[in-house]
Amino acid sequence: MSDLAQPVLEFIYDLSIKDRSPAFLLVKEDGEIQDWGGKLETYGITAPGKGDPIEDHVQILDGFFPLDEERLHLACIETETGVSADIHIFFTGKGCWVLFLDATLEEARQSVLQQRLNELCLLRDKHSKLLEQYLGKDIAEKLVQTGVRDAEESKYVSVLFADIRGFTAYSEKKDSAEVFKLLNAYLAAIIQPVLDEGGTVDKIIGEAVMAIFGISSSEVTPPLQSVKAAFRIIGNVQSLHKEREAQRQDTLEIGIGIASGQVLLGIMGSRNRRTLSAIGHSVNLASLLESQARSNEILIDQHTFQKIGKHQHRFTKARLKLRGIEGPLQAFSCEFEE
Amino acid sequence: MIKKKICMLGAFSVGKTSLVQQFVKSIFSDKYLTTVGVKIDKKTVTAGDRDVELLLWDIYGEDEFQKVKTSYLRGAAGYFLIIDGTRGDTLETAFKLRDRTEGAIGEVPFILVFNKADIEDEWEIDGKTLEDLSGDGFTVVRTSAKTGMGVEEAFLSLTQKMLEG
Structure with missing residues (x-):
């Protein structure tokens, strides 16, 4: 006793x-x-x-x-x-x-924790499916079908980077379930237009998406595909804002950078997990343009601008000083009102 | 009246509670609410010419951190293994639960319930898997707790099996 x-x-x-x-x-x-x-x-x-x-x-x-x-x-x-x-x-x-x-109190306490945990697990599964869908074997198979082999080869493409602004700061303040929900909503708004316009989502790095246009054959040029996708992404994000604001939920902005040119494409990785690798000036340039883009702004390089025909009038000239690039760079900007 | 205890087993968020709610109260809610512990419902059904009172144990879903305790299964005359057709790994969880249940209470009738048939175009589990399972002698039922499809049939089928068993 x-x-x-x-x-x-x-x-x-x-x-x-x-x-x-x-x-x-x-x-x-x-x-x-x-x-x-x-x-x-x-x-x-x-x-x-x-x-x-x-x-x-x-x-x-x-x-x-x-x-x-x-x-x-x-x-x-x-x-x-x-x-x-x-x-x-x-x-x-x-x-x-x-x-x-x-056990009423204990049940209520557990219920809150378990609910969050389960929702988080479901979101995590959805997220990993999304990644697998866009980055897994599908891409490798698609690339093999379209002629990109294990050895690298040069191809004319347009590279698009879209980044969700302020996401890191947001994710530090909010609980993980909310962060994943928000991230998924924005990623879906970005990824669908890319796929609809014939692009390939190459990487999802945290809150940024890298997409490549020109891998699959199309009658539409890669610059035009990428710019049309960018317009639709901005449109999707604006609709998402309206929905979320109506529900008093948090919203975030995005910025987009696009550059076109020859890049080296190849498939890297193990047999079970082959992914695309794109290397070239246009990849770096698109990333730099995206980093300079303000919220709701699309910044494109000169090569892209020259090939977008009737959409040119929506862009204005912008001279940028970019890190790692000598002299000012001629870029073109299209800004959307919030 | 004959009384039979039935346990609802499966991974979390496969629709165990929704199936019971649809069967007992003919209601469905889209909002996912996790079950903590056990919720118990009753319903009397008629199988053949016999009335049977079913005591339905809706047990919390299994996840990677929380295993279902076999003590809840004591006295069960039958059980459902619920699978979410849109999540392939829930089939694996169902078979793990089957093994643990048989280890705890021996062989009693059970049915494999593939739920969420209203969104079958989003399923990860294909028709061939279901056919193969049927071919292997398992009783397989497609249900939708949302529309009610297959729900009554599943409960009646298990009741019949329990009476025969």
Whole structure:
């Protein structure tokens, strides 16, 4: 027996048991009721009688007796009255004790945590499916079909970078489930137009997407494909803003950079996980343009501008000083109102 | 009246609670609410000429951090293994639960329930897998807790199996 003093035991009882409506039934090995006490009515147990089978009063314990184990714990079981109970069953020399403790608070606490955890797991699965869908074997197969082999080869493409502005700061303030939800919503708004315009999502790096146009054959030139995709991305993000603002949810902005030219394309990685690798000035330039783009702005290089025909009028000249590039660079900007 | 305990087993978010709610109350909610512990419902069905009171134990879903405790299964006369057709790994969880259940209470009737049939175009599990499972002798049912498709049939089918067993 515990060597704790009676006042300490009483304090522990008051602290952890008293408010949990303790109640008990003492039964024989086969479940025949011998004695009872406590707040049994909390759990819908009324007027038990000596010699009654326990299942007549506690239907959920039908089939539990005789018990094989020395003790048993059934956590957060909904009882007849709807009250959630922890049921502990244990033996002493007197017989088998069935103890009921109200678990409503514990259930509510666990419920919040479990709900978040499960939602997060579902989001994580969705996210990994998304990555697999756009970056996994599909890309490698698509590339093989379109003529890019394991050896690198040069191809004229347009490279698009789209970045969600302020995401890192946002993710530090919010819980992970919310962050994933928001990220998924924005990634979907970016990725779908890329695919619709015949592009390939090459990489998703945190909150930024790199897409390449010109890998699959198309009647539309890669610069035109990429610019059309960029317009649609901005349109999607603006619609998303309206929806989220109406629901008083957080919103973020995006910036886009596009550059066109010859790049080296190749497939890298192991047999089971082959991914595309694009190397060249246009890749770096697109990334630099994206880093300079303001919120809701598309910045494109001269090569791209020259090949977008009727869409040229939507762009204005912008001279930029970019890190790693000598002299000012002639770029073209298209800004959208928020 | 005959009474039978049925356990709803499966990974989290496969639709165990929704199936019970659809079967007992003919209601469905799109909002996902996780189950903590066990929720218990009852429904009387007629199988053949016999009335059977089903005691439905809707047990919390299994996830990577939380295994289903076999003590909840005591006294079960049958169980459902619920699978979310849109999540292939939930089939694996179902078979792990089958093994643990048989280890705890022995062989009692069970049915493989492939839920979320209303969005079958999003399924990761293909028709051939279901056919193969049927071919291997498993009882396989497609359900939609949302539309009610196959739900009544699944419960009646298990009830019949329990009475025969």
